[in-house]
Amino acid sequence: MKTKARFEIGFEQILDPAGQVLTKRLPAFARDPEEMLRMYRVMTLTRTFDSRAIALQRTGKLGTYASCLGHEAAHVGVGAAMIEADVLAPSYREYGAQFWRGVKPEEVLLYWGGNEQGSNFSGPPHDFAWCVPIATQTLYGAGAALAFQTREEKRAVVAMLGDGGTSEGAFYEAMNIAGVRRLPIVFVVVNNQWAISVPRSAQTRAATLAQKAFAAGIPGVQLDGNDIIAVRKVVGEALQQARQGKGPTLVEALTYRLSDHTTADDARRYRSEDEVNKAKMIEPLERTRKYLESLGVWDDEKEQSLMAENKKIIEAAVKTYLNSPAPAITDMFDYMYAELPDALREQRKTAIEENAADE
Amino acid sequence: MSKITLLEAVTQALSWELEHDDSILVFGEDVGANGGVFRATDGLQKRFGANRVFDTPLAEAMIAGLCVGLSAQGMKPVGEIQFSGFMYPAVDQLVSHASRMRNRTRGRLSCPMVLRAPYGGGIHAPELHSESMEALYAHVPGLRVVIPSSPQRAYGLLLAAMRDPDPVVFLEPKRIYRITKQEVPDNGQALPLDTCFVLREGTDVTLASWGAMINETLKAATQLAAQGIECEVIDLATVKPLDLETLVESVERTARLVIIAEEPRSCGVGAEIAAAVAEKALYSLVAPIERVSGYDVIMPLSKLENNYLPSVNRIQKAVLRTLEAER
Numbered sequence A: 001m002k003t004k005a006r007f008e009i010g011f012e013q014i015l016d017p018a019g020q021v022l023t024k025r026l027p028a029f030a031r032d033p034e035e036m037l038r039m040y041r042v043m044t045l046t047r048t049f050d051s052r053a054i055a056l057q058r059t060g061k062l063g064t065y066a067s068c069l070g071h072e073a074a075h076v077g078v079g080a081a082m083i084e085a086d087v088l089a090p091s092y093r094e095y096g097a098q099f100w101r102g103v104k105p106e107e108v109l110l111y112w113g114g115n116e117q118g119s120n121f122s123g124p125p126h127d128f129a130w131c132v133p134i135a136t137q138t139l140y141g142a143g144a145a146l147a148f149q150t151r152e153e154k155r156a157v158v159a160m161l162g163d164g165g166t167s168e169g170a171f172y173e174a175m176n177i178a179g180v181r182r183l184p185i186v187f188v189v190v191n192n193q194w195a196i197s198v199p200r201s202a203q204t205r206a207a208t209l210a211q212k213a214f215a216a217g218i219p220g221v222q223l224d225g226n227d228i229i230a231v232r233k234v235v236g237e238a239l240q241q242a243r244q245g246k247g248p249t250l251v252e253a254l255t256y257r258l259s260d261h262t263t264a265d266d267a268r269r270y271r272s273e274d275e276v277n278k279a280k281m282i283e284p285l286e287r288t289r290k291y292l293e294s295l296g297v298w299d300d301e302k303e304q305s306l307m308a309e310n311k312k313i314i315e316a317a318v319k320t321y322l323n324s325p326a327p328a329i330t331d332m333f334d335y336m337y338a339e340l341p342d343a344l345r346e347q348r349k350t351a352i353e354e355n356a357a358d359e
Numbered sequence B: 001m002s003k004i005t006l007l008e009a010v011t012q013a014l015s016w017e018l019e020h021d022d023s024i025l026v027f028g029e030d031v032g033a034n035g036g037v038f039r040a041t042d043g044l045q046k047r048f049g050a051n052r053v054f055d056t057p058l059a060e061a062m063i064a065g066l067c068v069g070l071s072a073q074g075m076k077p078v079g080e081i082q083f084s085g086f087m088y089p090a091v092d093q094l095v096s097h098a099s100r101m102r103n104r105t106r107g108r109l110s111c112p113m114v115l116r117a118p119y120g121g122g123i124h125a126p127e128l129h130s131e132s133m134e135a136l137y138a139h140v141p142g143l144r145v146v147i148p149s150s151p152q153r154a155y156g157l158l159l160a161a162m163r164d165p166d167p168v169v170f171l172e173p174k175r176i177y178r179i180t181k182q183e184v185p186d187n188g189q190a191l192p193l194d195t196c197f198v199l200r201e202g203t204d205v206t207l208a209s210w211g212a213m214i215n216e217t218l219k220a221a222t223q224l225a226a227q228g229i230e231c232e233v234i235d236l237a238t239v240k241p242l243d244l245e246t247l248v249e250s251v252e253r254t255a256r257l258v259i260i261a262e263e264p265r266s267c268g269v270g271a272e273i274a275a276a277v278a279e280k281a282l283y284s285l286v287a288p289i290e291r292v293s294g295y296d297v298i299m300p301l302s303k304l305e306n307n308y309l310p311s312v313n314r315i316q317k318a319v320l321r322t323l324e325a326e327r
């Protein structure tokens, strides 16, 4: 039999877990200490935020919360690879990408605190809000990409999903149409090895998730998702291609979910401590810090003052969150339609009366 | 006998049927080692093995599609959709195939399958974890839609669902998963799928409800009894097909009907009950039918959740309004 097609999956890693540079051709941003520091700041801020959010949940001051511990390079790297005009279609834990784009920590808290106002966040007003139904964002992401293509705008979409999400039909449909129409979209699969209790190995027999791109006729690449330089470089180049009309890409970022799935989960039921400890050894922050030290722009003192600064920022955000007024009852009606239909106006009135009577 | 929760009653029913019917398979996202995110399948994989109780990849259309194919070929699948808000990819298989297989093949093939899902509000969960979309499924010809509201009914109705020759959407009111305990004899006895349950007898007004709202409805009835108002409380339990006979018989005696549900108001199961009762017993009514329901809005996140869900107070007021009319 003749070979009709053959495919290979590349793997990109620039910074190894010890912070050593594995290439001679560093991207420009990685040679710029200021830019590297900027990313490190957002990564560490994200981690400070994360542990504070979990503490708030544990003390009853926040609802169920999905931790991003260990995902900082994958998330911040994607944020840093985008331009303002691009559109982010996240799932629910990519705060690092969102902080980079201007979303405020208090807004994330409002959302997980059960206040829709949190989704009316700062940052680019065209960005999509959090998406709970797994993988569905890949399809509307494709729609957004088609809008830019139709209007000939040099903009692209990043749709982010998890390893589990790659099993949904929606994801295949999205890649397929993106391939057919050469849409300006980059699918970023943050493969953190777990979909709640289901390991990556139980999602698919495929050796990589990146190779799912091939069936759609689009390029797929895998990278070390704990290496922020690799993430920003590869996603940045894919976005550039997309904006230039050269079509979509699938990027699989390998990382590890160091926390429970959410605060409602207990990962000890289904995975070993040993596995988690091993993953901790290759987490993303330390290698970034070591790299900064090797550039001669970082030391313990600077680290300590950054931690103090992060803490201050997050405490201020927590204060703003805790002092935010509860939404008015009418909030649940007022964003339903551009103009409230009469039937709903009636219900709105009833709701005000009934709730007043309930007090 | 020790008392168990509604959640444990679900586990107990699954366990009984797995034990007694080799064709039963239980599967879904996180149902294996984790025992389900609410623990409804806790311990089942250990006990019955990973061939009969297993995790699937993350894909609801696939879960429902497997149920359709398995059931059409002699197995009895019980699929779990992690939250009813994630049912939508599965709706294609439900509407396009599960509900139609028997009719399409003139009875040659059928789909004795159960699709279980925790549903409803009240646990302060994130978006799409709290809706009450039972009317969506109830609208589909060929499906049964069952919603238990006590541990005993969860056990008996789930057994009945698993033994029913047709597809059943089994919605479990998660707000009351753990709040009431009852003795539930593990004797494999099913309850009928086609009758309502009269939970409290009364002469003044009929209260029809289902799911978690049964609790508020019973509370309202107790409080009204202190004022000398006797409410008859009916748990629909099987919202499709509906046992109209019990409802109509009750309304003919009480002459008043209040429907209590957390679903959005328009085009809901409540609307169907109101229409059906109006058709069969309009002349028995002395007051307009009242609906105490959710509003026609997106189920709000936790901060406004309690403002959306009908309260005991709202139920009582509706009852009092029906009593303003003279007999």
Ligand SMILES: Cc1ncc(C[n+]2csc(CCOP(=O)(O)OP(=O)(O)O)c2C)c(N)n1
Residues within 6 Å of the ligand: A093, A132, A133, A134, A161, A162, A163, A164, A165, A166, A192, A194, A195, A196, A257, A261, B029, B058, B060, B082, B086
């Ligand atoms: C359509 C759908 N099905 C099920 C769920 C419930 N659920 C929430 S997160 C999750 C696992 C997701 O895993 P993955 O895609 O790997 O993303 P991660 O949470 O690991 O970031 C599941 C099953 C959901 N939110 N949406």
Ligand SMILES: [Mg+2]
Residues within 6 Å of the ligand: A162, A163, A164, A190, A191, A192, A193, A194, A195, A196
């Ligand atoms: Mg995952």
